[in-house]
Amino acid sequence: MANHDLVVTAPPHIKGKxxxxxxxxxxxxxxxxxxxxxxxxxxxxALVNIVAAVATAMACEYVVRKLMGRExxxxxxxxxxxxxxxxxxxxxxxxxxxxxxxxIIAVALVKELMGGLGVNxxxxxxxxxxxxxxxxxxxxxxxxxxxxxxxxxxTSATPLTFIKGGALNGLRPGYWNLFLAHSGGALGEVSVIAxxxxxxxxxxxxxxxWHIPTSIIATVFILSAILGANPLFxxxxxGVMLGSFFMATDWVTSPDTRLAQVIYGVLIxxxxxxxxxxxxxxxxxxxxxxxxxxxTPLLNRLLVRKKFGEVKAVx
Amino acid sequence: xxxKTFRGGIHPPYQKEATAHKATxxxxxxxxxxxxxxxxxxxxxxxxxxxxxxxxxxxxxxxSEAFISAPVHASVSGTVKAIEGRPNFTGAQVQSVxxxxxxxxxxxxxEKRDTGSLGAEQIRDAAKEAGIVGLGGAAFPTxxxxxxxxxxxxxxxxxxxxECEPFLTCDHRLMLERTEDLVSGLKLMMVAVGADKxxxxxxxxxxxxxxxxTAKLSxxxxxxxxxxxxxxxxxxxxxxxxxxxxxxxPPGKLPSEVGVLVQNVQTAxxxxxxxxxGKPVIERVITVTGQGIKEPKNLLVKVGTPIGHVIxxxxxxxxxxxxxxxxxxxTGWAQKDLSAAVVKGTSGILVLSKDEVDYGAERQCVGCxxxxxxxxxxxxxxxxxxxxxxxxxxxxNVYGAQDCFECGCCAYVCPSRISHVAYVRKAKAEIxxxxxx
Numbered sequence: 001m002a003n004h005d006l007v008v009t010a011p012p013h014i015k016g017k018x019x020x021x022x023x024x025x026x027x028x029x030x031x032x033x034x035x036x037x038x039x040x041x042x043x044x045x046a047l048v049n050i051v052a053a054v055a056t057a058m059a060c061e062y063v064v065r066k067l068m069g070r071e072x073x074x075x076x077x078x079x080x081x082x083x084x085x086x087x088x089x090x091x092x093x094x095x096x097x098x099x100x101x102x103x104i105i106a107v108a109l110v111k112e113l114m115g116g117l118g119v120n121x122x123x124x125x126x127x128x129x130x131x132x133x134x135x136x137x138x139x140x141x142x143x144x145x146x147x148x149x150x151x152x153x154x155t156s157a158t159p160l161t162f163i164k165g166g167a168l169n170g171l172r173p174g175y176w177n178l179f180l181a182h183s184g185g186a187l188g189e190v191s192v193i194a195x196x197x198x199x200x201x202x203x204x205x206x207x208x209x210w211h212i213p214t215s216i217i218a219t220v221f222i223l224s225a226i227l228g229a230n231p232l233f234x235x236x237x238x239g240v241m242l243g244s245f246f247m248a249t250d251w252v253t254s255p256d257t258r259l260a261q262v263i264y265g266v267l268i269x270x271x272x273x274x275x276x277x278x279x280x281x282x283x284x285x286x287x288x289x290x291x292x293x294x295x296t297p298l299l300n301r302l303l304v305r306k307k308f309g310e311v312k313a314v315x
Numbered sequence: 316x317x318x319k320t321f322r323g324g325i326h327p328p329y330q331k332e333a334t335a336h337k338a339t340x341x342x343x344x345x346x347x348x349x350x351x352x353x354x355x356x357x358x359x360x361x362x363x364x365x366x367x368x369x370x371x372x373x374x375x376x377x378x379s380e381a382f383i384s385a386p387v388h389a390s391v392s393g394t395v396k397a398i399e400g401r402p403n404f405t406g407a408q409v410q411s412v413x414x415x416x417x418x419x420x421x422x423x424x425x426e427k428r429d430t431g432s433l434g435a436e437q438i439r440d441a442a443k444e445a446g447i448v449g450l451g452g453a454a455f456p457t458x459x460x461x462x463x464x465x466x467x468x469x470x471x472x473x474x475x476x477x478e479c480e481p482f483l484t485c486d487h488r489l490m491l492e493r494t495e496d497l498v499s500g501l502k503l504m505m506v507a508v509g510a511d512k513x514x515x516x517x518x519x520x521x522x523x524x525x526x527x528x529t530a531k532l533s534x535x536x537x538x539x540x541x542x543x544x545x546x547x548x549x550x551x552x553x554x555x556x557x558x559x560x561x562x563x564x565p566p567g568k569l570p571s572e573v574g575v576l577v578q579n580v581q582t583a584x585x586x587x588x589x590x591x592x593g594k595p596v597i598e599r600v601i602t603v604t605g606q607g608i609k610e611p612k613n614l615l616v617k618v619g620t621p622i623g624h625v626i627x628x629x630x631x632x633x634x635x636x637x638x639x640x641x642x643x644x645x646t647g648w649a650q651k652d653l654s655a656a657v658v659k660g661t662s663g664i665l666v667l668s669k670d671e672v673d674y675g676a677e678r679q680c681v682g683c684x685x686x687x688x689x690x691x692x693x694x695x696x697x698x699x700x701x702x703x704x705x706x707x708x709x710x711x712n713v714y715g716a717q718d719c720f721e722c723g724c725c726a727y728v729c730p731s732r733i734s735h736v737a738y739v740r741k742a743k744a745e746i747x748x749x750x751x752x
Binding site: 004006007008009010011012013014015016018019020022023115116117118119206207209251252253254256257300304305306307308309310311 | 325327328481566632635636647648649650667681691692697698713728736737
């Protein structure tokens, strides 16, 4: 029999359907309800920022990889996801070039210069977001929009302002508004139900598990109650839902064992409450998750999984 | 009914339809057979014949003084043409006896004798003389497993009828076609190790086989059939024991630690053959299948038959083959050509088409944790890979390199197409080399 050009590689010789690209694509799909809601509420403001963010992320990833002599990876959708997430954590009033700066920091600095997707220590979108907050504070004249409380009635202040401001409590949006739809704060804050719809899709697809989001949300709820804050408001307002399901669960920057994930979630939950109540409400979720990211390698090292059939050595 | 199973694992497409309902056929004899002196885990045999010798089917042609070893026999009658190194299915050069096959072969084996009165020692001797090894693929000498260490009593013998590897159907066919002999083989094993319980674990996609075995057990309480969830690797020794008995074999330990012996379906049938007629392991049932094969079949094949002959007797390739695999798709060995021979541990020959083996390039791990979720022995495959890549084999072992039995679930689910098994093998080899120093 003639010799054929046979492929010889280690087993297994069949592989599952999931690729990095399908995972990232599913995250983009899961964000769809939220994107639609933000377009409904903020129209052109949202559209401009989302398009600017996604286009910049893709262009930036392509150019940086080209300059570094790496293969293009646009097909893996990770640039799309980073762009979408960053646009969603910013308020609609942020000028689009600000969004672009944030995206460039996220993609070029946090992801590609760190070695590319998989090696990055921090969630790129959140790091880009926090960078923008810091830059805006350093350069006073340029405002991010949070403290402006909105322009031309398009948006109102993030509901998070109400966490501290007792005097304004009469204006606070109701739970059902927060849950279903309201026009406060960032694009991604418009509707909790839209976040949950996307999260359900990711859970169904097996790309994320309940461990991290549940432990964050439960911790925020319980600790808020203990500290005298309104627990329901704390989990519904601001970025807790979006952060818990879409950012803290980031494959790359979250811990890898279930136990570590629960500890990570609790830790982020505690940080969110403490930062919100005793420091600044804006960006509390982002700061908390980034601190969690920084602790991920340590958690992975300390919490090695117990092997099948392993019993504690008798001392 | 909730089916018993283990934690972790995967559900690959099973693709057994092509052969599951095809009765086993005898394969025609090749012109020559190549019989490696080592087809098992343990010490290699030395040839006991010389070039030019006439040999008869069933005649012992290689043996060893070592305890952990299994003799090999001529699978056909013929003339010894050469004794030389030949690449086996792993590509390693192994001393092999090449036999020119006679056109006329002896008719068969001795009359069956009743095996009911055989004692433990006689059964072990029969297994040893017949060169029986784990025919599921592990190829560990069976008589060694039938000699449990002192102080570790075995109460349960489990027959692995899971056949959890996709594509393969040879065990399924044996359970249907040699049901009674399978049960007899199990009973011999129970006598050999002094177990009072026998269990045949069958995945629920082979309920016809489970029913066939159950029908043969009417009125017996010592042997039972346990249907199991269809999940890979249900048939892995530790997983099967966990699923059936709820006992977990600790890392680095053998099943005897928890009082269990596990044997494959075909091994049990071979033991019955050896004990009843003295027939050694000179042939076995394999499944020849895959998109790249014209006529998928279950075949009774003589040990030493070259893959090329088997494939040509199945209508040859359908289209251009991408991979020819000795064994199943999850743990089998990809062949670089068709020269390797079927050995005792060969469960199948699988031919995948060109586009089935285009997996996409390996990329950086993205930390999705899917490998950790599916690992049936609870290891952290992504970390084994990470540290092996850096040459940190000790750290790779912290995450379980040496506890990995290479089922391949991690690599199957990996969205980055990382070949964890290849890294694990590297880590194991490096750790072993370091220990030798």
